[in-house]
Amino acid sequence: MTDAVTSRIAPLEELGSYGKYEAGPFAPGYGVTLGNALRRVLLGSLEGAAITAVQITGVQQEFSSLPGVREDVVQILLNMKKIRLRSFATGRVELTLNKKGAGSITAGDITPNGQVEIVNPEQVLMTLDSDKASIEAFLVVERGVGYVSADRLEVEPDGEARPRGVMAVDAIFTPVRKVNFTVENTRVGQDVDREKLILEIETDGTITPEEAVRKAAAILVGQFAAFSGLGEAPAPAPAAAAGGNLLDLSIEDLDLPMRAYNALKRAGIVKVGQLLSALDGGEAELLKLRNFGQKSLTEVREKLVERGFDVPESTLPLDAAFDEEDDEDDSDEEVKA
Incomplete structure (x- = not known):
């Protein structure tokens, strides 16, 4: 002792x-x-923020060069990785870089955004070597922890592949x-x-x-x-009835899987109260959402119960538990068509 x-x-x-x-x-x-x-x-x-993807107008893949730009695309991406940022947003933010004319381009030339602060604006990104040269780029900023390789960022958070021309970047969040x-x-x-x-x-x-x-x-x-709580009874989950303001919680606070979260957000369901109302109105309508199948529905119900919310009973017949992956594949095909 x-x-x-x-x-x-x-x-x-x-x-x-x-x-x-x-x-x-x-x-x-x-x-x-x-x-x-x-x-x-x-x-x-x-936790920190980093650039996770870059799209440069006129570039389809990183092993390219741009007319009027001294550096190749690989070097430009390496320079962009060195940009250090503070993100005040909970989700992803897109920054824009649009510059024309000879000279050095730095992180300070990125169009200002109230949700992101660049702490090293002096970081050189590239050099334009003629007055007619120009560059247009879009940079995706996300929050995260540690280091995430570009290979793991090739897929969007909702599970879909990034569009052609959008290049994933090794993200140093720490x-x-x-x-x-x-x-x-x-x-x-x-x-x-x-x-x-x-x-x-x-x-x-x-x-x-x-x-x-x-x-x-x-x-x-x-x-x-x-x-320190070993042997003690676990604290009860907060009841949803403890205060009406809990219904105004963002669905982000439920820590949902990204696929379910994105599907709900696309449908305009961004508050817990909206989600509970949708469940009360019948799950069949929720299952019609793109990329939202039985698995996502079960995950949503479990997260709500964990937070102490009174979740409406399921109105679906037992045989409605179809395979979610098949449903999502069909949905993806319809969108692509």
């Missing part, structure tokens, strides 16, 4: 995107334990570039076996090192909270 010694963290140095902090004192062995945990969360579990820690001995009174943790963090500028530490610590506290 360890002694009850109060541990604290204090900044040693903070300069822009760099921060150095000292935490302690800790019992022997705790410095490495906490340092490793924080490092892993800082590098792999913090806002933390480097993390390093060291453990040193420290003294508390007559006890010389205590440890202190020296933590160094470098971010990409989209968040401060202090924010990164706080978010990482909150994630760890949340994960360990599950163990």
Whole structure:
């Protein structure tokens, strides 16, 4: 059992995107334990924003070149990957780049968008080498965690392949570039076996090192909270009747699978209240939605029940549980036709 010694963290140095902090004192062995945990969360579990796809007018695939542009498309995409952004949107956002005339084009030339802030506008993207040269590009920005390769981004969130000419880009969502820690001995009174943790963090500028530490610590506290409740009865799910404002919750808050979410959103069902009304009116109408089959219906019902909502009983006969994939394939064919 360890002694009850109060541990604290204090900044040693903070300069822009760099921060150095000292935490302690800790019992022997705790410095490495906490340092490793924080490092892993800082590098792999913090949410950020990144460009996930690019479409350049006149370009069908990345192994191409553009007239009047010094760099080839591969180099342009590599440069665009270096753009660091803050996204204030919950979903994807499309940015536009439209430039004409000789000169260097930077991230600052991207058309301003109130939902996205570019923190390194000086990042060079390409160079136009004549006054007649021009470029038009569309950049998709999404939120995510960690690193996602372009191969995994070749498919849209709803499961469909990206349109021809839309090039997926390796997405580096993590806002933390480097993390390093060291453990040193420290003294508390007559006890010389205590440890202190020296933590160094470098971010990409989209968040401060202090924010990164706080978010990482909150994630760890949340994960360990599950163990502190071992043996206790689980807390009851919040009842939907506890307040009418719950019906105004966005369906995004249900954490639905992307296919079901997109199908509902396309149909204009964006609030939980609308979804419950649709279920009350009969599931047969919901099953007519594109890419929304029996599997999606079951997933939606389960998510609503998990959140404590009173879900209307199913009005479908048992033999209505048809195969969703067949239904979605037929729907896709009709749309393509």
